[in-house]
Amino acid sequence: MSSLSMPMPPMTMPMYFTTHWQHQHVLFSFWEIKTVPGYCASLVAVAVVAALLYGLDSIQAGLDRGLARPIGAGAASGSAELPLLTPPGIVALSLPYRFGRSFLELIRIVLSLWVMLVAMTYDVGLFVAIAVGGAVGHFIFSKPSADEKRTRPCRCGV
Known part of the structure; x- marks a missing residue:
């Protein structure tokens, strides 16, 4: 045996789905489920x-829908802010809008990773809560129509 090997404590986190929820930590040491x-x-x-x-x-x-303009509306106004290589009908987005949209994307990524880490606790109840929450969120917030394409074809976390 190598002199560099160190004894490792036994793993306390199950790497399989479990229904044992007492004294389980979820993401943070202060988030311990006791009752x-x-x-x-x-x-x-x-x-x-x-x-x-x-x-x-x-x-x-x-x-995005509120920002949509008819094709050619930006070019018809003679806007000098559009780059020469911008195709007709494409309007350059303002910097504050881009920052706001990037901030929303940052929040979405953080929450997606948070949900993924909760799923990795392998607690069956928490896993089901993620699935039910996603289904309820889809029911409440989605407004599908026949001609509207989904913005995210895959709901795979990030």
Whole structure:
């Protein structure tokens, strides 16, 4: 045996789906589930965050629809702010709008990673809360129509 090998403590986090929720930590050391009401509150919190991911997508899509202009509207005004290589009908977005949209994307990425890490606790209840929260968020925030394309073809986290 090499002199560099160190004894490792046994793993305490299960790497399989489990229903054992007592004294489980979720993401942070202070988020320890000790009681049934604490577990229920954790399930609700996780479901709400999963639903909010769809809300952020809806907000972003609404902002984009509000910014949409008829083809040629930007070019017809003789705007000097459009670069020469911008195709007709494409309007350059303002810097504040781009910052706002990037900030929404940052929040969406952080929440997506947060939800992914919760799923990696392998707690069946928390996993189901993510799925139910996503379904509820889709039901509340999506407004499908026959001609509208989905902005995100894959809901694979990030």
